[in-house]
Amino acid sequence: MALPALRCTIRGGTLVTPSGTRRADLGIGDDGRIAAIEPSLPAGREDIDATDLFLLPGGVDSHCHIEQRTSSGLTPVDDFYSASVSALAGGTTTVVPFACQHRGKRIRDVVADYRAVAAKAAVDYAFHVIVTDPSETHAIDDLQACFAHGCSSVKVYMTYDALKLNDTEMLDVLELCRRHAAMVMVHAESHDLIAWITSRLLNAGRIAAKFHAVARPAIAEREATHRAISFAEFIGTPLLVVHVSGREAADEIARARHRGVPIYGETCPQYLTLTLRCLCAPLDGSKFLCSPPLRTEADQEALWEALRRGDLQVISSDHSAYNFAGGGDASKTAGGASTPFSKVPMGLPGLECRMPLLVSGYLHGRLDSLQQVARLGCEMPARLYGLYPRKGVLEVGSDADVVLWDLEARGKITKEALHDELDYTPFEGMAVRGEVRRTILRGRTVFE
Template sequence: MSDYDLIVRGGTLVTASESFAADIAVKDGRIAALGKELGSAGRIIDAGGLLVLPGGVDAHCHVEQESSTRIWTADDFYSGSVSAAFGGTTTFLPFAAQHRGQSLRDVVKDAQERCAPKAVIDYAFHLIISDPTAQVLGQELPALIQDGYTSFKVYMTYDQLKIDDRQILDVLCVARDHGAVTMIHAENNDVISWISERLLERGHGAPKYHAVSHPRIAESEATSRAIQLARLVDTKLLIVHVSAPEAADAILAARNAGLKIYGETCPQYLFLTAEDLDRQGMEGAKFCCSPPPRDEAGQAAIWRGLKNGTFQVFSSDHAPYRMDESGKLKHGPKANFKQIANGVPGLELRLPLLFSEGVGKGRLTVNEFVALTSANPARIYGLHPRKGSLAVGADADLALWDPAWQRRVTYDLLHDNAGYTPYEGMTLTGWPRFVISRGRVIVEEEALQAERGSGLFLDRTPEIEAAGHREPELDPARNFGAELL
């Protein structure tokens, strides 16, 4: 009888803090031992020449979700999770999105019923709160936090999603008091609307004007305001999909001042620019997302932020819409930039892009890569140590990475339903040969081995120690008296 179910032998193990040669033994879906000469197993995988990384944790993706303009993403929970798996991601956190008038409880129930029979990787849900009524804030949200839905997103833009500063403060207080994490889309809606109206009045409706209508100042002002709101009530806040250098500067300054602020960025802000929106005809619509890609100087600033501690999380913000009437072009082939569905696909390429152009080009260490793509999101969103680590007792979620495997990106290579990739034609070096979820080999040499519905829901525990008790605040960088709010 074998000692273990699986042994991964001969690889270089990589965590957020160290790299070392060792074998990994797996029993009952968890890491059972690390070392050499670990014994026998039902299966042994030779990882010679490969890096053995914790499976990726994608903490921001829109899958089988209806937008505020009632457009469904191209991926359902099956195609989205398959795409994630092929890219080395073994856990993802899509959204259960509340639209105005909806019960949060009903939204969560619906998302669970749609995801459970389809997902091939493990999952948890963030909530989207667009209607923070007294019922939601006083009953539904606290109860859902206790049930393991310990993170939620709010918007400062989009007419059908945005909430005002007073409502944001209410949500932040619930998060603080019940041990949850608030994410925020920080753009100034009035600035965007004001510019958009003037552009359209002058006949400027092409996709490239989407970038013009979302200036860096709209992002930086909203980011700074959101930070101050979190400072007022002394709670954690994560600024998502940061694109502008000024917004990044505000996050780093807040972190240096000791505030509980986190930052996230995404592939589109490293590899795309506003010029991509200025392609012939409606080709630019493929690159419309909010905030939009900036310029090469902006890309350089985001790379710096990944290195200097501005950003703790690198997510895909996968928001796939097809280039037809079901998605980007719901309003026809001559839709103006305000009518084009916002979002770009990137779930499968998140890790290969950052590995190739970050680790491969010397911008990041492989340990920093693991921290940004797996360990940090697992910690921030309450999945550590089960996810994001190579520790005994952790789930055996592994990506066996070939750092020398070079491939040219084409849409035919990928597994999502978007119909295109904004990274078409790029040559990337470094891809996973094997992907393992809870000890199950789910991708092996470009072939899927997982069944529909084999992913598990991950309920998370609120940070009880942070809830209900705060020492009196004496640090002038924060807000004295926040414990009374």
């Protein structure tokens, strides 16, 4: 059967697919989807030479906070356009940020407002809904309407005064999502334990960034992870534990999975490359404040091993972008040196660095194959949130979201080389192997 004329061909590269890597040509139709994958294709109207390059699916970053007002009233400094430009430069073509219901607000209105804000994005996107007030009069009806219109996931918090659900509310949300086959994401940290430790630290004048790790110990994450898994197991709802920071929470997820419970785990580049020693820097420790906090080198090793074994399934950025020194209130240092760690804006930027750090991790021997890279950064987030196989894979019929990687390239991450609008990166000076040469979104080159 003759192929239709191809709008674009990418020839001479090595494709990374779920079944392995192979040298093949990829053809893209006028509809922006992959029309052919063959050992040899004739040139399309646009012909891209991919000799010596590897073709991975466009990255899917399923956990990022973009133009989302936080519980403290702040909004991260980047907007949907600037954030998505940096995502494309880092090989990510789809993002799934959060439409956040603050207490007393209608979910329907929150989603509509967020959709309008997101219209300027340069990437493809979907939304999760953060549920903080399931007792709001219209909450159940609004969530059901969201599910009917394609939303496939909600996020709940077990900590932060303005966001957390109590156990009864957690069970209610889990039960509703089970009925609608929706995924539940959970920020699992033990709120009361953290509050108890934090109050004692602050009363003793222990306000520096390094005490953030003391206030949120691994046991607080382990206990909440165990409780969330227990609730999901009882209700029978799939659950994904987000931003797993170390061994203890990862072990809870592995034990549940080995029992056959549909529990999934996500970690982030910061937990794989940075440690709590970063928090001890006397002048810039607040650059590295995120929750859960950075942990130890031993936790790093445990996370890489959990990824390699398949006990954790997703790597997301948890991008939450605040300047260090500039940007008014949306700055890590806005309150001055006397600001306690508990009042510093939490979160790290990472949209652009996520896939490069993941590819570099493979090239440094931390993962077994490029298929693992594609599965963790592209395929599994697409599968878990209802985007697969349109996103997350290089197959005939999928969107032609393709990233051309030069695995021989060597470099360092620097603020100057990144494409966001922030005044720092937590990964400054980190050596990386591999580099994005071209990013294609639905058949069109969007970064080169």
